Amino acid sequence: MKLKLIRTAIIIALFPLASHAAEMTTEKAVDALNLNELALTYSQEKIVKATGISDAKQADALLIDMGVITAKDLDQKRSLSSKLSAFVIDQNDQSERYIGNVSDTNLVERVVKTWNDSRVIEDNKTLHLLNSFIDNGYTTGYNVIDTQDDSNFNPDLMIRYGHNNIQHAVQLLYLMKSESFNPKVQLTPKSSAFLYLPEWGEPNYPVMTLESGKMVSVVKEYNLDFEFQTAERKKSFMDLINQYAKKDSAEEKGLIFESWWQPFYRSYTEMADYKVLTENRVVMGDYQADLMSLPEKAEKQEEQVRSMADSYDVVPTKVWVNPSFYRYMLGEFK
Template identity: 80%
Template sequence: MKRKLINTVVALALFPLATHAFAAEMSTKQAVEALHLNELALTYSQDKIAQATDNKSSSATDALMIDMGVITVQDLSNAASVSSKLSLFVADQMDQSERYIGNVSDKNIVERVIKTWNDSTVIQDKATLAQLNSFIDNGYTTGYNVIDTNDDSKFNPELMLRYGHNDIQHAAQLLYLMKTEGFDPKVQFTPKSSAFLYLPEWGEPNYSVVTLESGKMVSVVKEYNLDFEFQTPERKAAFMDLINQYAKKDSADEKGLIIESWWQPFYRSYTEMADYKVLTENRVIIGDYQADLMSLPENAEKQEKQVRAAAKDMDVIPVKVWVNPSFYRYMHGDFK
């Protein structure tokens, strides 16, 4: 949130205000000028203003911001509410660093997600895979996820959650579920390669497995991250209740869940969250690739040192993350 507000201040400094000096509160006129929408506002007739605002004495800029869905008619009687909504909207419009494919409310959001999934493959860089697999071979980790950093959402961490899964129909149902439950965050869909130690007692694998020098077997499969940037911290916090009710398995024959719900869903925040548990995400940077190695905090420093020693040409960045309780239990060996 702080980053967004800073961007707003910068934006206002860059766009001269015709009749208003910069103030702590943002008006619709200031927002329109900052967004270069003056000419559009001037197309509003008195009748169109009255139709949008229910008040002919309101301004064209008020009407435009209402028609754009930034504020409501009711907000006009609350300057603080208007200012807050406008500030966030202007900052968001001017933040060009984000990458995302749309909002949950978009009619074709699922279509975009499925197309991205169908067009993606697991990592093909053999040298990078060999280096990462050596971490498993040497016992530094039992698995890793690899993403292309060019796909990073760069969402505001105060409002962002990252949700991981491997079934694309689960993603489709989750997005539709969120829509029906009134959630409308921004969405970035990032395919990823997920590698894990395959144990012989699991039987004959039904997907590709590589046997390492030690005899250990590693499988690399396609999974994905869904990054969500919610409108408010409260909506971000409400996501856990949604998952617990509709996407977390608590019994083998449980009904009323979306497809392929896991015993231990996996989602994380990069800022502290009530009821979440702390883990460490050791990020290994290899060119445009980022490999994420999840670790319990008490093991994270050892893992970081091991990886640094084995891959001196790679950056290793430990990041504190907050994960949902069931995934934290999974990290301790609990299947529920």
């Protein structure tokens, strides 16, 4: 809702006299982007070189050179207007944070550096509160992010993908590039805590024992936020994961590194073939803890968390998750 209000404000600010039917032209787009002076540097020769059209405009050529449109778009007024409007709004929306696009040559370098520079949460007061939720049986785990790293992507076009191995992220990004996906990307480091069961044997990562005797492990993981260029590309993400990043048999080949039986990705808008869960968010200053719950258990969990975190905001948020993760929430292995 917050992001939609920001985008609405941008539209009103940029086009105060425009109606919903108003046409966005290349000249209006160049003006809204404050690129008029740059457009005026385009000679007739440069215009023809960019557009292949003798009577094209300076604004046409500039936006083609920027990669916003193609020469073929100039003949399609309705789709041209839609494409230009989307680009202008996106460029003037400064609320987003992201590392780059999948097509960027050095995107992986930036992603790995962000991961290497991050660490698990070290705020003892916050950890004590969150671990008390596990200690009291309100949840079996939580994720914590610093909201200053949040992407603020358009929820209509965003998928949030979670994992714990950075080489998996590297291979996923290169896979997406090879399959012609080119979304915006933000890597948000997160601390993930989960109840560790004694029957699992000796842990190979840090485990702390709570007052009740329950054991909890807090490990470093990440969210990869993707903002796709179209709703259709967002929809096709599930097919990509099912084919290349979801394990269906122990010896399965042709999957990227460390593929899970039950990958975890979610949308904050309704998606066909996805399942509904509730994400109870506990907002503590710049920290946000996410507790996933089945819808029928979410209200009780919210009340329990509020009883122990009455000085913080608890925000129940509806999410749509991939079917295999939903099965995980039901206690299934695959």
